[in-house]
Amino acid sequence: MQVIEFFDRGVLVNPDGIAFVRPDGTGALTYAEAADISHRVAAALHRDGIGHGTPVAVLSANTPRLFPVVLGVLRAGCAPAARGSRSTRGRRRRT
Numbered sequence: 001m002q003v004i005e006f007f008d009r010g011v012l013v014n015p016d017g018i019a020f021v022r023p024d025g026t027g028a029l030t031y032a033e034a035a036d037i038s039h040r041v042a043a044a045l046h047r048d049g050i051g052h053g054t055p056v057a058v059l060s061a062n063t064p065r066l067f068p069v070v071l072g073v074l075r076a077g078c079a080p081a082a083r084g085s086r087s088t089r090g091r092r093r094r095t
Contacts, residue, residue, distance in 0.1 A: 004038075004074050011035045020064035027064045034068040041072025052077035059083050 001009075010019065015032035022028075029037075050056065056078045060066040066082065073080040 002074075004071060007031075007038075007071055008035070020067050022064060029064045029068065034064075034071065037065070037068035038072035038075050041069050042075035045073065045076040045078060050076065050078060053079060055079045055081050057081045057083060 007019075010017070011031040011034075015035075016030050018028050019031040019034045020029045045051070045056065056073045056076075058066070058069055058073060058080055060069065060082070070080045070082055
């Protein structure tokens, strides 16, 4: 089972359950909310002609919203290259 299939199973089983949350307990996203974000990201990538195997850089702070975006990149068949917002400029350029 691939990551996206495992996640989608969680959506089916418990759509209102908490999928992602910050360590301090704030910023929670349910499985349904996270799935919606991931589907919108995948659709946007496809609309822009970005598809299977294409590396996609994801620059984000380490928040619960990062994970659905990465799932959306995976859902589109792309290869996520996540970088934290604190990454150095040189490291971001190489991505």
